[in-house]
Amino acid sequence: MPAGTAAARTYNRRSDHAPLAMSFLQDPPQLPDPWRSDRVLRGWLDWRLAPARRAGLVPHLEALAAHALAAYREQQITPHREPVLTQWDAWGARVDRIALTAAWECGPAITTRHGLLWAGHQDNVDGGARADQFARVYLYHCASEFHTCPLAMTDGAIAALEACGERALLERVLPRYLSRDPATLWLSGQWMTETPGGSDVAHSETVARRDSSGQWRLYGRKWFSSAVVGEAALALARPEGAGDGGSALGLFHAETRDAAGNWSCLRIQRLKGKLGTRELPTAEIELDGVPAWPLGEPAHGVRKIAPMLNVTRLWSTLGALATARRALALAGDYATRRQAFGRELAAQPLHRETLADIACAFEAAFHLAFHAALLLGRVEAGVAAPDETAALRLLIPLAKLWVSKLSVSLVSECLEAFGGAGYIEDTGLPQLLRDVQVFPIWEGTTNVLALDLLRALGRHGLAPLRAALTPASAATDPVPTQTVRGAFDAAERWLDANAGDRDRLEAGARRLGFTLARTCAAALLAEHAVWSGRRGDARPAIALTRFLARGLDRLPGAHADGGALLTGLLSRDAG
Secondary structure, eight states, X not given: OOTTHHHHHHHHHHHTSOOOOOSOOOOOOOOOOTTXXXXXXXXXXXXXXXHHHHHHHHXXXXXXXXXXXXXXXXXXXXXXXOOEEEEEOTTSOEEEEEEOOHHHHTHHHHHHHHTTTGGGGSSOTTSOHHHHHHHHHHHHHHHHTTTHHHHHHHHHHHHHHHHHTOHHHHHHXXXXXXXXXXXXXXXXXXXXXXXXXXXXXXGOOOEEEEOTTSOEEEEEEEEEETTTTSSEEEEEEEETTOOSSGGGOEEEEEXXXXXXXXXXXXXXXXXXXXXXXXXXXXXXXXXXXXXXEESSSSSOHHHHTHHHHHHHHHHHHHHHHHHHHHHHHHHHHHHTTOEETTEEGGXXXXXXXXXXXXXXXXXXXXXXXXXXXXXXXXXXXXXXXXXXXXXXXXXXXXXXXXXXXXXXXXXXXXXXXXXXXXXXXXXXXXXXXXHHTTTXXXXXXXXXXXXXXXXXXXXXXXXXXXXXXXXXXXXXXXXXXXXXXXXXXXXXXXHHHTTTOHHHHHHHHHHHHHHHHHHHHHHHHHHHHHHHHTTXXXXXXXXXXXXXXXXXXXXXXXXXXXXXXXXXXXXXXXX
């Protein structure tokens, strides 16, 4: 008898019957209530929001948390879906129809019911509207399947329209963007990226020209158009006959649908296949006369993007933070369900230390992100102090570059805390890591943001950050104040030492950004620790101590220039 035959026959006989039951079944992680279990969010809202505003906000947060729980349970039993593009119908007509996921189909109803857009633009006398809004966004994001992407771009479009003073256009479209009725809600996209340039949009080839009636129309190809299903978009285009370069580009408000709801002179060439954010329909599109309205004069469009970026970068920051929180919540729950070496993971000293390190970094990042949101609301309400207004210009790129990058690391650590299960696709855990990876790229990569920070420092220096964020807690505990001041001092010394060498400033901008972001986060966490300590909660102080122990300074050291390491890597010649 050939070797293995008997075993094969035994196996075949078993295959005729029910499969052998597994002797052990691991209890999978369950998502805790995202509102009730989030000590950091609840504590921050108690600290920062007026009681009346918080009372009006809590019912929305409870409902959004319930939606997140239901969505998580549904995702565990429902096959993964992605949008599907149908370019032609059965009879040969070009339709470019996109079938969306269920989460996207219910997105407008969730958005209008719970104020994911309108809450940031109403009742802002106290300056708390943006913090109120972003608390809702934070709880909705992971359940939304990136429906938050068009919401971010819509919010950014509102900011750009308002900054340009386009009153007639605003009167027509703002009721749509801030609608409380899903049937009348409009969403905006962004059409910036083309094949000649990503972050460097100066090479854009899309052309804007007037038709015989005087209506501006756009012609060209946009290479990366997220959430293409919206009713409008902000687009960069070069007016016909204008010169080269970025200053000749205009910023236009394009409207994508005709009165019947069909595409208006727009064709979808294909949907993008991506590492993550797969439920989000991202497309290459061809513009063949899409109607558009310039924001101000049809020039200097790149400059007009800035107010939009302040808003969309905050949305990206909060999305990254929400994803890190989701991963941490699942890892914490799993630690109480999984046993190894005779004890729950939650009882293993090293595992506890690992989760505590993740938790303290998350808490620091939370404070930086939400403080930036709070300051945006205060500036928009006209109640911010001058130092706060100047600090916001620095805090937004700082929060985006650090929180987005940190969240990738935190989610990766959380997946490792699951062992092999963290690598198995149908647990749903790998999707968190794929999805969070987009945030360091969206709305400016880490390097782009670091260079933006340098430009802002050239105008303001560190004085606004020092004035607005040095903790006034020396009487309670001088160590955090001294540590924060020391980190600011080190950053100023580094800036002064390299002030005459632009290349060195740019080469170190990324590390400077990480240092300043960590320093600001520590200052904010120190203030909250004092407030919480007076109420008998020592946990923020513990998080602060752990965070400070990791050090704030990430500035470049006196190391040799790394250019030699890149010989061969940056050359087409072998070496």
